[in-house]
Amino acid sequence: MRYALWIGLVLLVFARFITSQPTYIDGQKIRITTRISTEPTMSTFYQNLNLAGLKISLPRYPEIHYGDEVVVEAVVADKNLKDPVLISISETKSIFPKIRNLFLSFYGRNFPQPDASLIAGIVLGAKTSLSKDFWDSLTKTGTAHIVVASGMNVTFVAGFLMSVLVLFLKRKIAIPVALAGIWFYSALSGFDAPIVRAAIMGSVAFSAQELGRLLNAYKALFLTGLIMLIIVPQWLTDIGFILSFVATLSLMVFEKKIEKFAKFLPGFFKEGFATSLAAQIGVAPILFVTFGQFNILSPVINALVLWTIPPIMIIGALAGVIGVIFEPFGRLILYLAYPLTWWFIFIIRIFNF
Incomplete structure (x- = not known):
């Protein structure tokens, strides 16, 4: 019983991880609407981020910032999003990202x-x-x-x-x-x-x-x-x-x-x-x-x-x-x-x- 709580929590973590994995199929075209929870990584021509567990590279502009809500369409390919199109971007209304x-x-x-x-x-x-x-x-x-x-x-x-x-x-x-x-x-x-x-x-x-x-x-x-x-x-x-x-x-x-x-x-x-x-x-x-x-x-x-x-x-x-x-x-x-x-x-x- 001493370790029952710890074992139970570990099992719960793995259960949550397995059941939370996206069930996308390669070649599937999807639309994702989400709020950016981590600042994108910028390169010369692209901004790289993670949406719904999938990696995506979007053009450098318009810039996406932490807290923005984005709508993106793309094709799933091996846990990446190919040919992405940024449909819309809405600035956050939260005060903290603005500060x-x-x-x-x-x-x-x-x-x-x-x-x-x-x-x-x-x-x-x-x-x-x-x-x-x-x-x-x-x-x-x-x-x-x-x-x-x-x-x-x-x-x-x-x-x-x-x-x-x-x-x-x-x-x-x-x-x-x-x-x-x-x-x-x-x-x-x-x-x-x-x-x-x-x-x-x-x-x-x-x-x-x-x-x-x-x-x-x-x-x-x-x-x-x-x-x-x-x-x-x-x-x-x-x-x-x-x-x-x-x-x-x-x-x-x-x-x-x-x-x-x-x-x-x-x-x-x-x-x-x-x-x-x-x-x-x-x-x-x-x-x-x-x-x-x-x-x-x-x-x-x-x-x-x-x-x-x-x-x-x-x-x-x-x-x-x-x-x-x-x-x-x-x-x-x-x-x-x-x-x-x-x-x-x-x-x-x-x-x-």
């Missing part, structure tokens, strides 16, 4: 490239404005995870907030305030699906770690993951979900151990190195199998840049909030992040070989 777009516009107008794209990626998980060359550099150096929504990033937010809040508040009060910061970040990001699931897992892991209940943390993380998969079974094969879950679990297992081993390192470098290496232990095999890429220097590169992420996120979010209200003042705040983005890009370029 997200205001932030993106603010960054683009007030910061040079690729710094603006870097901040947009770090703060909002937005990849649309990243140039192909810069994205390739991030991929080669093993730092692409920084500009996508991940459990690691939300953990960084909470960790940074905790380090500041404990200077003024009791720890029991600081923890929920830090968690509120995670969800404020999620709201700014438009509650994009990858960010929400990363925020949930990051909240569980961070809370448990800070409260010192590691055994319960593992149970909570697995329970959270199973519940999320029961609600959205398609995430079982979603690489973003898998990476968020594994990175969070790997952080919980290895981070403290690595920090003790690396106690001779400077404080900020030690924390970044421990966080990066802990996450890399879990995600490296997945990245290698999935993308065929892994940089052996990635932990070192990440250690050199990860310490910049929390302040960039905080400054970028604060500048965005103020900038959409009073742009000149927001611009001044945004430029406080410039030395950090310069350092980040400098390190990426050095190791991009």
Whole structure:
């Protein structure tokens, strides 16, 4: 009986996954009406997205954004959609994606490239404005995870907030305030699906770690993951979900151990190195199998840049909030992040070989 609940939940996940699979037939012409729950990936001529479990590439324009409702006709071909035609696109009425777009516009107008794209990626998980060359550099150096929504990033937010809040508040009060910061970040990001699931897992892991209940943390993380998969079974094969879950679990297992081993390192470098290496232990095999890429220097590169992420996120979010209200003042705040983005890009370029 001890494991009956866990076995039952796992079986329920697989049952939901199997029964939720689309029953399309190759060669079948279909019409899909759906709301975009994950930001499309942009290339030079196309925007790539997933509709109803099927991969599709549409022309670059008109641009489709997170939250938009689209109607598409296409022919099914081996889990892809061929010859797609965009019938209609309706902008979302939700306020969060609109706030997200205001932030993106603010960054683009007030910061040079690729710094603006870097901040947009770090703060909002937005990849649309990243140039192909810069994205390739991030991929080669093993730092692409920084500009996508991940459990690691939300953990960084909470960790940074905790380090500041404990200077003024009791720890029991600081923890929920830090968690509120995670969800404020999620709201700014438009509650994009990858960010929400990363925020949930990051909240569980961070809370448990800070409260010192590691055994319960593992149970909570697995329970959270199973519940999320029961609600959205398609995430079982979603690489973003898998990476968020594994990175969070790997952080919980290895981070403290690595920090003790690396106690001779400077404080900020030690924390970044421990966080990066802990996450890399879990995600490296997945990245290698999935993308065929892994940089052996990635932990070192990440250690050199990860310490910049929390302040960039905080400054970028604060500048965005103020900038959409009073742009000149927001611009001044945004430029406080410039030395950090310069350092980040400098390190990426050095190791991009």
